[in-house]
Amino acid sequence: MAKLTIDDLKKIKEKQKATFTLREGGSRAKITVHMGTCGIAAGARTIMTALIDEITKAGVEDVITTTSGCAGLCAREPMITVELLNKAPVKYGDLTEEKIREIFSEHVLKGNPVEKYALVVGSETTY
Amino acid sequence: MEKYRANLLMCAGTGCVASGTPKVRAAIEEELIKKGLENEIKIVLTGCNGFCAEGPVMLVYPEEIFYQKLTVAEVPKLVEEHFLKGRPYEKLMFKDIEKRHAIPLMNDIPFFKHQVLRVLRNKGLIDPDSIDEYIARDGYMAAAKALTEMSPEDIIKAIKDAGVRGRGGAGFPTGLKWEFASKSVADQKYMLCNGDEGDPGAFMDRSVMEADPHSVIEGMIIGAKAIGSSKGVIYVRAEYPLAVQRLQNAIDDCRERGLLGNDILGSGFSFDLEIYLGAGAFVCGEETALMRSIEGQRGMPRPRPPFPAHKGLWDKPSVLNNVETLAQIAPTILNGPEWYRQLGTEKSAGSKVFALTGDIRNVGLVEVPMGTPLKTIIYDIGGGMKNKKKKFKSVQMGGPSGGCIPEELIDIPVTYEDVVKTGAIMGSGGMVVMDEDTCMVSTAKFFLEFTADESCGKCTPCRVGTRVMLDMLTDITEGRGREGDIETLQDLSNDIIATSLCGLGQTAPNPILSTIRYFKDEYEAHIHQKWCKTGICSDLCSFEISEDVCTGCGACARACPQGAIVGEKKKPHSIIQDLCIQCRSCYDRCAFQSIKIGPAKEKDKTAVAVKDQEE
Secondary structure, three states: OOOOOHHHHHHHHHHOHHHHHHHHOOOOEEEEEEOOHHHHHHOHHHHHHHHHHHHHHHOOOOEEEEEEOOOOOHHHOOOEEEEEOOOOOEEEOOOOHHHHHHHHHHHHHOOOOOOOOEEEEOOOOOO | OOOOOEEEEEEOOHHHHHHOHHHHHHHHHHHHHHOOOOOOEEEEEEOOOOOHHHOOOEEEEOOOEEEOOOOHHHHHHHHHHHHHOOOOOHHHEEEOOOOOOEEOEHHHOHHHHOOOOOOOOOOOOOOOOOHHHHHHOOOOHHHHHHHHHOOHHHHHHHHHHHOOEOOOOOOOEHHHHHHHHHHOOOOOOEEEEEEOOOOOOOOHHHHHHHHOHHHHHHHHHHHHHHHOOOEEEEEEEOOOHHHHHHHHHHHHHHHHHOOOEOOHHHOOOOEEEEEEEEOOOHHHHOHHHHHHHHOOOOOOOOOOOOOOOOOOHHHOOEEEEEHHHHHOHHHHHHHOHHHHHOOEOOOOEOEEEEEEEEOEOOOEEEEEEOOOEHHHHHHHHOOOEOOOOOOEEEEEEOHHHOEEEEHHHOOOEOOHHHHHHOOOOOOOOEEEEEEOOOOHHHHHHHHHHHHHHHOOOOOHHHHHHHHHHHHHHHHHHOOOOOOOHHHHHHHHHHHHHHHOOOHHHHHOOHHHHHHHHHHHHHHHHHHHHOOOOOOOOHHHOEEEEOOOOOOOOOHHHHHOOOOOEEOOOOOOOEEOOOOOOOOOHHHHHOOOOOEEEEOOOOOOOHHHHHHHHHO
C-alpha cells in the first residue's frame, strides 16, 4: 500500500463519516421503518432494503435508518416515519418499493414531503 | 463502502471476553443471518468499554442503547425485538438500583454520565484493529501537525503549557522530561513507552492499549519528534496478550501506511518502534530497571543520576512515558494547551483514568476531571458499596506504593497534591474500595507481601526491610503482636523510605504508615486485646449469636463448615465455641446482623481435632 500523506488522512476521515454519524449522532434525517408483525407481513423488509439501497446510491452520510414497532395503523402498513432535523415528523403509509424511492428523493433529499403518500404530520400526544 | 443502518459495538476488552463476548457475538451473527439482517447491521468489536462489572456489554447505535450481561440464550429474543422490530429489549438494559426501572440510554446511566473522556476518547467507539476508524476520529492529525508545522521546541512548549504530568504515578511534568532529553546531544535517542502496569487492581493502561493502540503510537511519534529520536520501544508485560496483539497489529498497519518508518507523512521525519515483552516483574515499572530489562539484563534499578534523559537505554538519552500519558498527547497537540487546561486544577490539569475495584458496585474504568471529589467517584460513578448494608471504610489509592484514605477524608478533590497530603499517592490510578468488613492490618500485610515478593533484592533496606516488616505484620495478625510494634514499624518505615535505592522501596512502607495513621485503634486492638473486630484475622476473634436478633432461620447453620451452630427452627441459635474455626461464614451469611465478633477466646483445641478424626 502506498504511503499516506496528510491529504490521505483527511480523505479517510471523510470516507468514514457515515459510520461515525451513526455512532456520534448529528444526523440530518432519520427514517423509521415500522416493523411490527403487521409491518413485516405487509412487506416492510423490502422497504428497508430499498431504503438502504437508495442511501448508498445517493452517497449521503447524514441519514440514518432505524426500525420501530407497529404504529397502530396496521391496515396501512408498510409505514415509515421521516424526521428531518427541526421539522415535524411525517408518516407515510401503504408503501411500495417505488413509493419509497420517490419519497427518499423528494422528501429526504430535497426536503419536500410527498403529500400524495403522506398519512399524517406530527406525532401523537404521549403522556 | 457498504451502508449499515445500525452498528453493534461489542466490548472485546479482557473483562468482557472472559465473561463471554466471543460466544455472544457468534450467536448474534448467526441470528442476524437467520433474520436476513446481516447486511444491515454491523458488529464491531471494540476495546474495553469500562463498565466491566456488567459484562459482556454492547452499545447499539444509532439509538445509543446500552445492553449488559448478555447471554447466548437471550440473543434470539434481543435480535428479534430490537434489531428486527425496533423495540429495545428492556430485559438486558441497565437497571437503576433504587428505582428498579430500566435505563436504556448510555448517557442516562450515572456510571457514564459523570465521566469526561479524553484518554479513553475512543473506548468502545472504534474498532481497535482498524486504523481507518482511528483516523476518522482525528487520528494522526496531531502527528501531522507536529511533524510538519511544529518545531521540537513548539511541541515541548505546548505540553509544558498544558501542564501534562506523568500518569504513571509520580506526576513528573512530561514537557520538562522531554526538554531534558531534547537538549541531550547524542547520535541515537530512544522514545520509550511503559506498559508494564503492575499495581494490583490497576488496569487502565491495559485497556488503553487494547481499546485504542494507535493513540499510544501517535503520542510516541510526537514525543520522538520533540526529543529527536528515531527509535522507540513499547515495553508491555507478557500477561497482556490482547494488548500486545492489538499493538502489534497497529504497528504493522502504521508501517504499511507509512506512519512509522522513513519519512512519515512526507515530513522527512523518520521513526520506528517495536514491542518488548516484559516478564511481569513489578520493579520493571521503574525506569532504569525497565531499560536494563530491554537490554536483556536482569531488571534491576540503578542509582540516578545520571537520569535516563542523559543516559538511558543502551546509555543513550531516553524518555520513558506511561501509556496513559502518551494517549493524551495527540488531542493536546491538536486542540492546544488551553483546551487541556479546561479540566482539572492549576497544578493537576486535565483528566485522569481510575480503575475502580473492590467492594464497589460498579467495578470498571472511569475517566474524570482532575479535582473531582473522591465522593463523586465512589458514590455517583461507582454506585456505592456492593453490599448496600455495609458502610464505606476506606479506599486504597496508588497500589503497593500508595495508602488508604479513610471515610472522613472522602470529600477531598482528587489531585496529585491533595492525595499526597492524605499519605496515599495518585499512582497509576488504581482505587481499591473497602467496606467496613475489611481489616486494615491485613490490608497493609497484603501489600507488604506483594512488595516483599517483588523487591529485586539489590539494596538492603528494601530487600531485608520489607521482609522484616512483613514478618511483624504477620505476627500481629496471628496474635503474637507485642507492645512497641507500632512504633518499630513506623521507625523502620521511615528508614526504608530514606535509604532505598528506587521507588519500590521508597514507597513500599506507605500502606503501613497510612493505615497506622488512620486506623491505629485497629493495630492496638490486634496487639493488646488480641481482637480483630472485622473477624478477618481468624486467630484474633470469636463469633457469637445475639439471641435477641436471631430469627432462627438456620442460614448460618447451613453455612458453617464445622457444624458448630446449633438451634431449633425459628428459635435463636448458638455457636459451640470449641468447634468454631472463625471462618466467618456465618457472619457473611446472616441477613439480620445477629452475629457479633468478639476478641479471641481460650478454647479446647482438641475439640476440632476430635471432630476431624470422627469424620
